[in-house]
Amino acid sequence: xxxxxxxVEVFDTVFNRNDTxxxxxxxxxxxxxxxxxxxxxxxxxxxxxxxxxxxxxxxxLKNPEATIGVDFREKTLELDGERIKLQIWDxxxxxxxxxxxxxxxxxxxxxxxxxxxxxxxxxxxxxxxWISECSRHSVGPMVPRILVGNKCDLRAHxxxxxxxxQRMADGYNFPLFETSAKDPxxxxxxxxxxxTLAYRLKNHKPLRLKQPSESSSxxxxxxxxxxxxxxxx
Ligand SMILES: Nc1nc2c(ncn2[C@@H]2O[C@H](COP(=O)(O)OP(=O)(O)OP(=O)(O)O)[C@@H](O)[C@H]2O)c(=O)[nH]1
Ligand SMILES: [Mg+2]
Numbered sequence: 031x032x033x034x035x036x037x038v039e040v041f042d043t044v045f046n047r048n049d050t051x052x053x054x055x056x057x058x059x060x061x062x063x064x065x066x067x068x069x070x071x072x073x074x075x076x077x078x079x080x081x082x083x084x085x086x087x088x089x090x091l092k093n094p095e096a097t098i099g100v101d102f103r104e105k106t107l108e109l110d111g112e113r114i115k116l117q118i119w120d121x122x123x124x125x126x127x128x129x130x131x132x133x134x135x136x137x138x139x140x141x142x143x144x145x146x147x148x149x150x151x152x153x154x155x156x157x158x159x160w161i162s163e164c165s166r167h168s169v170g171p172m173v174p175r176i177l178v179g180n181k182c183d184l185r186a187h188x189x190x191x192x193x194x195x196q197r198m199a200d201g202y203n204f205p206l207f208e209t210s211a212k213d214p215x216x217x218x219x220x221x222x223x224x225x226t227l228a229y230r231l232k233n234h235k236p237l238r239l240k241q242p243s244e245s246s247s248x249x250x251x252x253x254x255x256x257x258x259x260x261x262x263x
Contacts, residue, residue: 063106063113066231068224069135071160072145073153074123077180080211081145082120084220090212097122099131107228114228136167141174141227146195148179148208149187154195161202174230176205178223183210 070078074096083091086103101120106113121135122128128135144160146153157177164175177199179190192208199206207223210216 063115064232065115065117066140066228067117067119067138068141068143068227069119069121069139070143070145071121071135071164072123073147073150073156073160076123076145076147076150076153077211078123078145079120081178081180081209081220082118084211084217085224086118088217090214096124096127098127100135105224107225109228109232112232114232116224116228118224132163132167136164136169139169139173140231141176142169143176143178143223143227144204145178145180146190147181148190148195149181149184151189154179154190154198157198174227175202176207176223176227177202179206179208180211182208182216183213 070082072078079094079097079101080091082101082103083089083094086105097120099122103118103120104115105118106115108114119135119139122131142164144157144164146157148154161175177195179192179195182188195206195208205226207219209219209223211220
C-alpha cells in the first residue's frame with residue numbers, strides 16, 4: 031500500500047470495496063472533525079507498521095512487508111464529546127524507500143512518534159539522527175514528540191535498558207513509552223500512547239475536515255483503509 035501506487039486502485043484491488051459502501055462512508059465522514067497528522071519515524075524493522083496497525087486495526091499484523099514511501103492509517107476518537115481524527119503516516123525506514131518522500135512526511139505535521147526496537151541497540155542509536163532530521167525540516171518545538179521502544183515481548187533479547195532510554199528521553203524532554211505491538215496484553219498500552227498524543231493535540235489549532243472532493247484520492251485512501259482495518263470509529 032505504498033503511495034507510489036495509485037491509492038484508489040490499490041484499495042479496489044486489495045479490499046474490493048464497492049461504490050455504495052464507499053459513498054455511505056463518505057457521508058459519515060462528512061461530519062466535521064478536527065484532524066491531526068501524526069508521523070511515525072524510525073529505523074526499518076523496528077515495528078512502525080505493526081504498531082500503527084495495532085492501534086488502528088486492533089490486531090497484530092503478521093508478516094508485514096517493508097513500507098515503501100508511506101502507508102496511511104486513520105482512527106477517529108471521541109474525546110470529551112469531541113471528534114478527533116488521527117491521520118497516521120506510517121513512514122518507510124529504509125532510505126531507498128523514503129528519500130523521495132521525506133519532505134511530505136514533515137509538511138504540516140502535528141506530532142511525531144520516534145520508534146526504536148528494544149532488542150536493537152543500533153535502532154536506538156539512530157534516534158538522534160531521526161530527531162535531527164525532524165528538526166531540519168522545520169518542525170517547530172511546540173510539535174509534540176514521543177519516543178516508543180517496541181518489541182518488549184522479546185525480553186531475553188533486550189539490548190536497550192529502560193534506564194538508557196529514559197536518559198535519552200529526558201535529554202530531549204520527550205515522554206518515553208515501552209511496549210509491544212505483538213503482545214495482545216499490550217493493546218491498551220499501544221492505544222494509550224496515541225491517546226496521550228490526541229489529548230495533547232486537542233488544544234491545538236483545528237484543521238477542519240469538510241466533505242471531501244471527488245478528486246481527493248488521498249483522503250479517500252485514508253477512509254478506505256479506515257474501513258478495511260475495521261476501526262470502530
Ligand atoms: N516480537 C515482536 N516482533 C515485532 C513487533 N512489532 C513488529 N515486529 C516484527 O518486526 C518486523 C518488522 O515490523 P514492521 O512493522 O514491518 O517494521 P517497520 O518499522 O514498519 O519497517 P519498515 O517498513 O521497513 O520501516 C516484522 O517481522 C514484525 O513481525 C513486536 O512488538 N514484537
Ligand atoms: Mg513499515
